Amino acid sequence: MGTSDHIALRARGIVKGFGTGSARQEVLRGIDLDIEAGRTTFLVGPSGCGKTTLISILTGLLGTDGGSVELLGTALESLRPAQRVKLRADNLGFVFQQFHLISALDATENAAVPLLVQGVPAREAHHRAAELLERLGMGAHRAKYPRSLSGGQQQRVAIARALVHRPRLLVCDEPTASLDATTGREVMELFADLTRESGVTAVVVTHDNRIFHFADSIAHMADGRIERVEARSLAPQQAQP
């Protein structure tokens, strides 16, 4: 519990490489990063700079070769795999670039999955998921399957799935990469509204500079390092009651 109350995620000296011997490639070369609670932090940089690796490590999906990560006050290194899984299930929401919706489930069922993982009864989970989809403008599409939805609609379902269990940290991987400019902007506006309302901490990995204005701070990555952190607004967002 060493993380200060206003720091949701702290990384110190993160080192990660892949391969062995001459094929070894260092991807992260000593990352230090603080993500402030209740704010939206963008992690930006060119392809191959290590964004995906870093986000995988910060969420406990990937181990490190060195350094430490404190996620919501808990040192990830101290957790057993099952505890990491529970930490993710209870506290993290994910929006993936490729959405990764379950093709056999309709929009409501997809959005309800994190609640089912937590053991919420199916009826209640579906009710809460449907409410959230309604707010995301997906009321008419709640019973549709992913193959019947446009990219923007699928992304809204993915956002609903990421927020339905009221996580403390939201992780978005290239949320606009699979969307056209207009839809991308709409989705990000919706995303910003919801994160502002809920006070959730958000980490967004992107290289789409058209959406940088949605960030409270931007961490610029290059060649496996954080080059600089740019603050876009000073006051942390307040959660609405």
Add this chain to the structure above:
Amino acid sequence: MNSVALKMLLGDRVKFLGLVFGVAFAALLITQQASVFIGLMTRTGSTIVDAAEADLWVMDPSVEYLDTVFALRETDLLRVRGVRGVAWAVPFFRANAPVRTVGESGSPGGELQGAIVVGVDDSSLAGLPEDVALGSLADLRFPDAVAVDRAGYLLLWPGEELRLGRVLEINDRRAVLVAITDAAAPFTTNPLVHTRYSNALRFTNNGRNALSYVLVGAEPGVAAEQLALRVHKTTGLQARTQNQFHWQTVRYYLANTGIPVNFGTVVVLGIVVGIAVVGLLFNTFVLEHIQQFAALKAIGVGNLRLVGMVLLQSLIVGAVGYAFGLLLASLFFELGGKSVPLRGFRLPWQVAAAVAGLTAMIMVASTALGLRRVLFVDPATVFRG
């Protein structure tokens, strides 16, 4: 999450049906072949089954199975009757002979078949089958009287109604049909002719020393196994209980024919094809959903729960496929059992239970690879576009 697992499985209907078909095909093949094999082996001792009232079968010590006999002497019958604990002992004759139907005009030249001629004790008629389709077995006491089994009747008079009083020639000797039996189906499809012992000797041109077996009834309270030992000790003849002799005959066929190898090969092929087809399809199913499984892992679904989901999917495929395969096998025996060649074949519950176990084995083997993929999929792959 079980509902999610089921929807993932049922959502891909083509693959689900393919998986169910694979399991059903394997279950059908194994069930059908195993049941037919058991039916065939049971048939090897059909004459033993028909002579249900006999507690013991007494025969020459060299006899290995029902169909090859070494004749006893008539005096052996008397020796057996003298053994303590024997309530009754009667002669029993079994041999093959050509049978030809005789037309309404009295001229021979109809259907010619090789028949199994069974001769039972003239006075007691002990050793006859219990089920009679038409007529009365008591009428075998009339001169030249014979009974033919229903399947044999249809071979001798194809497509004709069951009718008594018809005339046959057995080894050029006249015989009259007085009853039609529903005897247990023999191993071969030959007509089964039952007659009195004296008639049987005459029909088959056997002279002295034509006694095939002695059928024995035990006195009340005397165990058949103990009596068999006593008969053997007293007479030096081979004595077997009904069950022992049936199994002895079955074991002979198992050891000396290619039947178990042939059927066993098909059963093994059923298992191998089942594992190959179902395993391939299940692996494809998992591969096609691997990113969804990875996403579930990232979201916070633990390995244990994922294993549970995959095993549930496997269980559903196995159960539905097995049920479907068993249904088809049951239909085969229900409908096919009414035909003459397949009469008496049935699906024993033991086979159904064993195939359930084999299906479970097929599913475990088929699921193993897919399960491994799910367990080892890296959840971080969901971040790779």
